[in-house]
Amino acid sequence: MVEQHHELGPRKGAVLNAVVEEYVRSGEPVGSETIAESSGLGVSSATIRNELAALEELGYLTHPHTSAGRIPTDTGYRHYVDTLPHGVRLRETHRRAIAGYFAEAILDLEEVLKGSVQLLSRLTRYAGLAVPPGAAEEPIVRLELIDMGPTVMILAVGQHGRVDKRVIDRPEAADVEVLRAVEDRLRSLRGLTYLDAQARLLKLAAEASVSHHDLLLHVAEMLRTATQGEGAAHVVVGGVSNLTSEAQVWRRQTLRRLFETLEREQEMLQVLQDVTADREDVWVTIGAEHPTTGDWEASIVTAPFKAGDAIVGTIGVVGPTRMDYLSAMASVRAVAKRLSEIATEHEA
Known part of the structure; x- marks a missing residue:
């Protein structure tokens, strides 16, 4: 972790901030003449040159060997970020x-x-x-079966806006009454997380009649895949x-x-x-x-x-x-x- 070890006086802080802003703007190492002309600090180029040397010694700036100008170090950027005003208006x-x-x-x-x-x-x-x-710990607010004729859509909606759906071939035993009965059982899972609902479904499937068993397993499988791969x-x-x-x-x-x-x-x-x-x-x-x-x-x-x-x-x-x-x-x-x-x- 980069740490700041020195308090900077107002002038050193202003010079450092001017170097950071000019370097971000231009991408070129910054010299004392540039700061004197653009920063409005009201001090001579020689004074700024002394401040740049002091800031370099303190670890806020570095001096590329190919240039007479300075660029900020990570510590210099940290000081700049920490002194930015809070809540600056967006462009x-x-x-x-x-x-x-x-x-x-x-x-x-x-x-x-x-x-x-x-x-x-x-x-x-x-x-x-x-x-x-993540889906695993997101509470479920909707868990439904949608009758689409030869297929059934399983729809799950999470509390934070997550939407998962899967279309399955309609099981042979799944008539309209069976779909309604299974959906009634799914309502009891609302408020549970994806992970807890999946565990509850596996238990319900183990105890269910043959006509309900396959549908409950399909819903459990959809919730399982929602918490893995892309859903993880x-x-x-x-x-x-x-x-x-x-x-x-x-x-x-x-x-x-x-x-x-x-x-x-x-x-x-x-x-x-x-x-x-x-x-x-x-x-x-x-x-x-x-x-x-x-x-x-x-x-x-x-x-x-x-x-x-x-x-x-x-x-x-x-x-x-x-x-x-x-x-x-x-x-x-x-x-x-x-x-x-x-x-x-x-x-x-």
Whole structure:
């Protein structure tokens, strides 16, 4: 974990923030003349040069050997992020894009989340990431059988907006009365989690008549598959191609490691679980503050989204440490707020 060991005075802090913002803007090492001309600090280039040297000695800046300018270290970025004002207004174009997307969003939270990842990737020009609510612990609010003639649809709806369905061939013994009777038994499972409902169904099937047995097993099997594979805890990723436009920021091997981890879902899930543990608001993980993001030379901006007071998932972006943190944090916070509203509506 990168830690800040020194308190910075107002002028050093202002110089550091000016270096970060100019480097994010230009991608070029920043010299004292540039800061003197653009920062409005009202001090000479020589004074700023002394401050840059002091900040480098304190570990907030580094000095590429090929340039006279400085670039921020992970510690420098951390100081910058920690001193940003809370609740910065979204850019108007971003606000309109987010409002427009959620005005048209469908009810299935998983689908809304996939669209939200793409939305964030477009707004920030980084890769969007999300961890949807896991099915296993999600309470069921609807569990139904829908008569479709020669087939039967099994429909399950979770409290946080999850929708699962499966169409099966109609069992020979499953006439209209049998379907009605089995559906009455399914009503008793509402409020149970997917995992508990599956266990209850297996017990019911073992005790049921032949005409009910097969249908109950089909419902149990659908709930089982919903909590595995795609339904298990997983990561939704979008806009990875945005990172290739930042290729000049990263060394080739570093970018390759990032792409490989994004493809290894369980490893990526572990990273997100590590960096979001016990976080109630937007959180930024910078470079070497986590071993994996240190390997990538990347930062992750994440925020939880909730159903009521319970955290049910995570949304965020990943990009180079040379990131527009202000815009990324504002966008992630706004999207997480909208997702929380949708998840809470589903819970009501």
